[in-house]
Amino acid sequence: MMRFSYSRPQTVAQAAASLVADPSAQIIAGGTNLVDLMKYDVTRPGTVIDINGLDLRDIRVDGEGTLQLGALATNADTAYHPEVQSGWPLLSSAMLAAASPQLRNAATNGGNILQRTRCYYFYDPSTPCNKRRPGSGCGALHGVNRIHAILGESANCIAVHPSDMAVALAALDAVVTVEGPAGERQIPFDDFHRLPGDRPDLDNTMERGEIVTAISVPANGFGSHHTYLKLRDRQSYAFALVSVAAAIRLEGETIAELRVALGGVAHKPWRRKDVEAEFIGRPANRPTFEAFAQALMEGATGHGHNDFKLDLAPRAIVRALEQAHAGTPQNQAVKVVF
Numbered sequence: 204m205m206r207f208s209y210s211r212p213q214t215v216a217q218a219a220a221s222l223v224a225d226p227s228a229q230i231i232a233g234g235t236n237l238v239d240l241m242k243y244d245v246t247r248p249g250t251v252i253d254i255n256g257l258d259l260r261d262i263r264v265d266g267e268g269t270l271q272l273g274a275l276a277t278n279a280d281t282a283y284h285p286e287v288q289s290g291w292p293l294l295s296s297a298m299l300a301a302a303s304p305q306l307r308n309a310a311t312n313g314g315n316i317l318q319r320t321r322c323y324y325f326y327d328p329s330t331p332c333n334k335r336r337p338g339s340g341c342g343a344l345h346g347v348n349r350i351h352a353i354l355g356e357s358a359n360c361i362a363v364h365p366s367d368m369a370v371a372l373a374a375l376d377a378v379v380t381v382e383g384p385a386g387e388r389q390i391p392f393d394d395f396h397r398l399p400g401d402r403p404d405l406d407n408t409m410e411r412g413e414i415v416t417a418i419s420v421p422a423n424g425f426g427s428h429h430t431y432l433k434l435r436d437r438q439s440y441a442f443a444l445v446s447v448a449a450a451i452r453l454e455g456e457t458i459a460e461l462r463v464a465l466g467g468v469a470h471k472p473w474r475r476k477d478v479e480a481e482f483i484g485r486p487a488n489r490p491t492f493e494a495f496a497q498a499l500m501e502g503a504t505g506h507g508h509n510d511f512k513l514d515l516a517p518r519a520i521v522r523a524l525e526q527a528h529a530g531t532p533q534n535q536a537v538k539v540v541f
């Protein structure tokens with residue numbers, strides 16, 4: 204039996220102090236990932252800090268038109284919120300492509316972007332895993348790696364980040380607010396998750412004691428000409444093998460702005476602003492989208508079982524850009540790749 208203490212702080216400062224006091228302590232929000240991690244013996248928190256007593260459930264648009272999402276607002280409340288559906292439909296679409304209705308009712312926004320990888324070896328304590336036990340090796344590198352990374356990986360870890368919401372947030376230039384013993388700070392979404400490098404045990408750039416309190420999404424939510432294309436083994440209740448959050452702003456038939464973030468291919472949502480910049484001013488047509496896909500896939504490598512992603516990802520990018528170009532709405536059911 205796993206024994207742990209339970210605390211339910213009433214302020215963020217109390218929660219941060221509890222995190223610092225016990226280095227093994229873990230936050231619980233919706234619990235849809237943490238409880239599994241505890242059941243599989245991936246993590247053994249000495250203290251479980253239940254943050255559900257904190258006032259972090261707000262969903263609102265502020266005076267500057269920025270969408271403000273509380274860390275404890277559920278994925279369902281966020282995705283179905285009328286302001287989110289009308290102003291940030293790409294975000295809503297990505298969130299509704301995730302998990303199941305039951306899970307989305309429990310899962311929180313903070314917990315979603317902080318969920319751990321779904322690498323099989325990470326969840327099996329009898330196997331080596333540098334993310335779970337630093338220095339033990341990577342079971343996936345020469346093992347069953349069908350769901351693993353093709354971009355930005357290291358010899359220490361080839362895991363991918365599993366969140367759909369995070370892919371849309373990356374494309375929409377979101378900002379994460381965290382609060383800890385040193386106060387509050389904002390982290391641009393691009394800088395929030397990390398590539399594995401030689402510290403695959405670290406998923407993100409938060410400091411010990413910090414808690415996600417909010418996620419802000421700028422006013423430009425790409426109300427039209429966007430898509431979230433998610434390719435997976437089943438049409439529902441499955442993680443992405445490859446996903447694409449794409450948004451285009453057109454001037455006539457010319458690309459005035461382009462945002463593309465990929466899920467299922469790297470340790471963090473994969474976005475290259477330098478590549479996007481090169482395509483501003485180009486005609487919005489299939490040859491341009493194919494050239495963009497090739498450029499975004501630069502450096503991609505397979506590891507055996509996941510070699511199929513080297514073909515699937517560029518096709519998905521082209522398909523997503525064609526859907527975004529054609530405009531919205533798009534039915535999730537017709538998002539096939541030919």
Ligand SMILES: Cc1cc2nc3c(=O)[nH]c(=O)nc-3n(C[C@H](O)[C@H](O)[C@H](O)COP(=O)(O)OP(=O)(O)OC[C@H]3O[C@@H](n4cnc5c(N)ncnc54)[C@H](O)[C@@H]3O)c2cc1C
Nearest residue numbers: 232233234235236237301302311313314315317366367415
């Ligand atoms: C069967 C299944 C299928 C799924 N399919 C998908 C899918 O297709 N796409 C997808 O995106 N997700 C999917 N998920 C994952 C699901 O979306 C996440 O489990 C959920 O979003 C996590 O949110 P939570 O509030 O339950 O987090 P919790 O389980 O409570 O916490 C997750 C992690 O975040 C930490 N944490 C939580 N909140 C905070 C905070 N505010 N500050 C600091 N740390 C915090 C916890 O300590 C823990 O490490 C699936 C899950 C299951 C079980």
Ligand code: SF4
Nearest residue numbers: 322332341360361362
């Ligand atoms: S890919 Fe990463 S999470 Fe998976 S076994 Fe290797 S080190 Fe662990």
